[in-house]
Amino acid sequence: MNSWRDRFNRMSGKTRFVVCRLFIHLAGQEVAPLLGVLNRAAREAIAKDGDLAVLGQGLVEICQSLVQYDTYWQSAANEGDVFWNEGDAGGYVTELFTDSAQRYLSEPAFEPAPEAELSLPVTQNLIVMITVACEGEVPELETDLSHISALKAALQALINLHYQEKLQAIQVHFSPAQLGDCLTSDQLLLNFPELIPL
């Protein structure tokens, strides 16, 4: 039914937009270095004022690091939709940003540390949310990604999409924000109920 509509729209020359979001949850103390990669990509994105090419380059680095840390993958989830109208796709992307942002403390609370600690607590969990919008068809992304092999293929597809210059929107969210902040398993359960163990 659905593929018929797809075929029909394609024949009439419309552009197909795929919007998808994937969650990857990594567990283990060794994942903390990823925060450095994520923060660097974020800083570069801000420095270049949101240039999509720079964001795409950052996304490639993030995906490559994520693939390297595949032994720490704990759970994952993904969702997405296909649009034949650019405005609808843009609206969905905006909606996903807002939804991703309310899963963590997006407003940093400035409270001084109670005492100067020499050691920093290391987070046990790290979650990365990647949202992309692209033109065309990406079978690797448009499936259920709650399997390790499927997730790996999806991350590689994201890298390829950047080099094919097909990405129309990129969002990256991650929690915790920096080294020294913690994301507990309870917070994870509460704010990311859709995660499926890999």
Next chain:
Amino acid sequence: MINIRPITSRKVIALLMTLALCWMTYACGGPTTEQSQQPTPQDQQSPSASTQTQLADGQYPVQQATYDDANGEYSLFLLNTPAGTPPQFRTTDLQMAALTEAEVSSSQKAYLKTEGGKASLHIPQDFRIEYVHNVTETQTDPQSGQPQTVVVGQQSSFWTPFAGALAGQAIGSLLFRPQYYVPPVYQPGGGPLTGFGGYGQSYNQAVQRYQTRYQAQPLAVRNRQVGLRTTGGIRSPAASTVRRSPTSSGSRSTGSGYGSSNLRQPQRSPSSQYRRSPSSFGSGRSTGFGSRSSSGSRRR
């Protein structure tokens, strides 16, 4: 058997013909409606949309044309407009074409043709469109701390889209068919702009041609872009020095996010209709696409 066969085959043929006709109508209708929708401005409040629909179909002599590269809007001064219609016509959805040889020899001047809500500007090859270049600067909004693009000055120049086009561009007779055009790169302090940066059957196609040629987006598109959106502390440098004690964290941990989009925003307000769409996919499919919305209510 023998009796039935001619009847069924005739029926099948009739059915097939109907289907083919339906499909052809749809297939031909599809892209054209898309074209007319594509370059419409994202914000419906802009005067272009309302002014454009007010103008009745017909041909109007054009006295003066202005192009504003801040939003890609054309502003035309028309003659002989019907009573009650202002002479100024503003739109971002404008196709252009050069006057044909026959029109030139019959000393036809520049004119605007509107037909079924679509406007096309037919101009002689030496027609000069006034080009308003906006000097923009990224400033930090003192209220929110978010950077924003501010127009700090305007420069005026001229743009002759079809000057020397016949010699230079190899698209020949295509010039006489209305198409979308994107002006070439503006050189600060430089002379008038000649030729075009991109052309196409749709505005997006013109933008793509421009992009492959200059490795950059046209100014009108760049200004339209939904800028960078960030959350969390990554924008404020102080956040890296101030640490929250991990014990005081509540139901949420800290986090950061950033994103940028080239996509247009929907004209109507986005609703939750996306979630029930049959084309959706993902890991939460067994529970329906509403897993996200149900989790949202649980949190509250």
